[in-house]
Amino acid sequence: xxxxxxxxxxxxxxxxxxxxxxxxxxxxxxxxxxxxxxxxxxxxxxxxxxxxxxxxxxxxxxxxxxxxxxxxxxxxxxxxxxxxxxxxxxxxxxxxxxxxxxxxxxxxxxxxxxxxxxxxxxxxxxxxxxxxxxxxxxxxxxxxxxxxxxxxxxxxxxxxxxxxxxxxxxxxxxxxxxxxxxxxxxxxxxxxxxxxxxxxxxxxxxxxxxxxxxxxxxxxxxxxxxxxxxxxxxxxxxxxxxxxxxxxxxxxxxxxxxxxx
Ligand SMILES: NC(=O)c1ccc[n+]([C@@H]2O[C@H](COP(=O)([O-])OP(=O)(O)OC[C@H]3O[C@@H](n4cnc5c(N)ncnc54)[C@H](OP(=O)(O)O)[C@@H]3O)[C@@H](O)[C@H]2O)c1
Numbered sequence: 349x350x351x352x353x354x355x356x357x358x359x360x361x362x363x364x365x366x367x368x369x370x371x372x373x374x375x376x377x378x379x380x381x382x383x384x385x386x387x388x389x390x391x392x393x394x395x396x397x398x399x400x401x402x403x404x405x406x407x408x409x410x411x412x413x414x415x416x417x418x419x420x421x422x423x424x425x426x427x428x429x430x431x432x433x434x435x436x437x438x439x440x441x442x443x444x445x446x447x448x449x450x451x452x453x454x455x456x457x458x459x460x461x462x463x464x465x466x467x468x469x470x471x472x473x474x475x476x477x478x479x480x481x482x483x484x485x486x487x488x489x490x491x492x493x494x495x496x497x498x499x500x501x502x503x504x505x506x507x508x509x510x511x512x513x514x515x516x517x518x519x520x521x522x523x524x525x526x527x528x529x530x531x532x533x534x535x536x537x538x539x540x541x542x543x544x545x546x547x548x549x550x551x552x553x554x555x556x557x558x559x560x561x562x563x564x565x566x567x568x569x570x571x572x573x574x575x576x577x578x579x580x581x582x583x584x585x586x587x588x589x590x591x592x593x594x595x596x597x598x599x600x601x602x603x604x605x606x607x608x609x
């Protein structure tokens with residue numbers, strides 16, 4: 349009975365989910381979790397060998413259908429092609445984890461125009477491209493859906509050497525709110541997850557450094573998050589349990605973002 353109740357709220361049986369940036373870190377963890385919760389999963393990224401291997405592993409573990417599609421979020425044609433392939437092979441994705449991102453930490457005076465352009469084109473415009481491609485198909489499908497943007501606590505506050513990254517993620521938070529309002533009438537919910545620090549390829553060198561270790565020690569939890577600790581917030585936003593939740597930017601950060609001193 350309890351399992352039925354929980355599954356009725358959070359289960360994803362019969363859904364198709366797409367994860368952008370599924371080849372490592374948070375996106376790989378999300379793809380695994382979505383299949384474990386019952387969804388068929390499309391994994392998108394540029395490193396196709398990695399997502400193909402992961403797709404095979406997830407299918408073997410969960411028995412769900414999986415599909416690896418080449419996806420470069422900086423290229424509109426690639427985004428459209430990935431959604432077309434996903435829709436043709438597995439059906440319209442009604443859960444989309446919009447997660448592709450990169451970081452080039454540096455002092456603002458050292459940043460180049462190329463650093464700014466690549467960061468914005470991936471983290472902000474890339475998420476805009478994926479969100480629009482997803483919503484268009486959800487609306488055509490007539491069933492709506494849930495888009496979950498991976499923002500960051502650096503979209504809520506700022507840190508050293510993060511001017512460009514933090515600005516891109518603040519843009520993601522605000523875009524999430526704007527799209528939530530605009531697409532509510534179509535039944536498309538748009539929310540953001542704002543992770544604190546989780547060790548992945550984007551930050552493993554920094555977090556292992558003296559500076560990174562000091563930063564973690566000064567955070568309220570005194571540690572990085574573990575990837576499975578990020579999953580339940582995503583599953584809640586993906587599932588029918590959050591049918592009245594849209595336009596939210598949800599920190600999952602051990603209170604890192606609320607500490608003032
Ligand atoms: N780890 C953290 O502490 C943390 C905290 C806050 C927010 N985030 C955000 O979480 C998201 C995932 O990062 P992560 O920590 O899991 O780092 P990661 O392991 O480096 O993963 C980044 C993912 O983004 C993909 N990606 C990058 N550029 C892409 C492009 N042009 N087109 C398609 N995919 C692209 C990468 O795939 P390919 O290289 O194979 O294309 C990879 O799958 C990012 O948006 C990041 O900003 C992370």
